[in-house]
Amino acid sequence: MALLEVKDIKKKFDNTEVLKGIDLSLEKGEVLSIIGSSGSGKTTLLRCLNFLELADHGTITVDNKLIYDGDDPSFRDDKLIRKNRLNFGLVFQQFNLFPQYSVRDNLTLAAMLTASAEEKKDKKKLKDKLNDQADELLKRIGLYEKKDNYPCELSGGQQQRVAIARALMLTPDILCFDEPTSALDPELTKEVLKVIKDLKNSNNTMIVVTHEMDFAKNVSDKIIFMSGGRIEEYGTPSEIFDNPKSPVLRSFLNNALES
Ligand SMILES: Nc1ncnc2c1ncn2[C@@H]1O[C@H](COP(=O)(O)OP(=O)(O)OP(=O)(O)O)[C@@H](O)[C@H]1O
Numbered sequence: 001m002a003l004l005e006v007k008d009i010k011k012k013f014d015n016t017e018v019l020k021g022i023d024l025s026l027e028k029g030e031v032l033s034i035i036g037s038s039g040s041g042k043t044t045l046l047r048c049l050n051f052l053e054l055a056d057h058g059t060i061t062v063d064n065k066l067i068y069d070g071d072d073p074s075f076r077d078d079k080l081i082r083k084n085r086l087n088f089g090l091v092f093q094q095f096n097l098f099p100q101y102s103v104r105d106n107l108t109l110a111a112m113l114t115a116s117a118e119e120k121k122d123k124k125k126l127k128d129k130l131n132d133q134a135d136e137l138l139k140r141i142g143l144y145e146k147k148d149n150y151p152c153e154l155s156g157g158q159q160q161r162v163a164i165a166r167a168l169m170l171t172p173d174i175l176c177f178d179e180p181t182s183a184l185d186p187e188l189t190k191e192v193l194k195v196i197k198d199l200k201n202s203n204n205t206m207i208v209v210t211h212e213m214d215f216a217k218n219v220s221d222k223i224i225f226m227s228g229g230r231i232e233e234y235g236t237p238s239e240i241f242d243n244p245k246s247p248v249l250r251s252f253l254n255n256a257l258e259s
């Protein structure tokens with residue numbers, strides 16, 4: 001059984017259907033890249049998986065457990081949504097770090113808030129434990145020496161790596177990235193993509209919306225090409241890049257590889 005099963009996700013804004021029935025499944029440790037032109041619904045799909053938007057229809061199942069059914073209002077309960085959201089981590093294009101907190105506090109803050117009532121009883125013990133976890137992750141991404149710095153004192157690539165570490169603090173089952181490198185220049189892009197590659201090597205399950213065709217080709221197990229709110233084509237990197245079937249995908253790839 002797949003770690004993530006998504007079935008027939010539909011989402012409308014006003015009267016426009018932006019997602020028209022998305023199905024996908026992902027095994028533990030797999031990387032799925034989502035490519036597609038602007039406005040095709042990639043961000044909306046990630047937002048529906050992270051419950052920043054609630055899909056109008058469709059189901060999301062993680063590790064055999066149904067965590068969302070768009071047709072069942074009981075899944076819209078705020079408390080349940082907050083709990084189920086923890087299955088997913090999301091890293092945005094624009095890092096979104098808290099500017100007023102140090103790098104290390106950026107990592108521990110959300111984990112402090114989501115700790116159990118039992119753990120919150122001893123604040124000092126909890127903080128020490130989370131600081132240790134944060135330091136461990138900062139070492140992994142090569143930024144331990146920046147732990148007391150503020151986000152504005154870091155390069156864009158460093159900020160994005162901190163944002164990735166922050167998402168990992170909550171140990172999500174599936175880590176989602178929305179164009180994590182599109183605000184970065186090529187040198188910084190490389191260091192962020194390396195962190196994502198390392199995460200794959202340590203068996204993290206990830207969904208990456210990306211414009212980096214080389215990354216999609218080399219790191220993904222599966223690729224989805226979205227067009228007009230649907231999955232136009234779905235396959236392995238070699239099926240998508242070496243043998244694209246749909247004319248829309250062919251034309252997208254021609255444009256992407258030219259630029
Ligand atoms: N909150 C919203 N309200 C109304 N329309 C929205 C909203 N969010 C997205 N849309 C519309 O949904 C469509 C898909 O948007 P989405 O951001 O998912 O595209 P995308 O594939 O991520 O594009 P890009 O590559 O530019 O990031 C667009 O037409 C957009 O205008």
Ligand SMILES: [Mg+2]
Nearest residue numbers: 042043044178
């Ligand atoms: Mg987008």
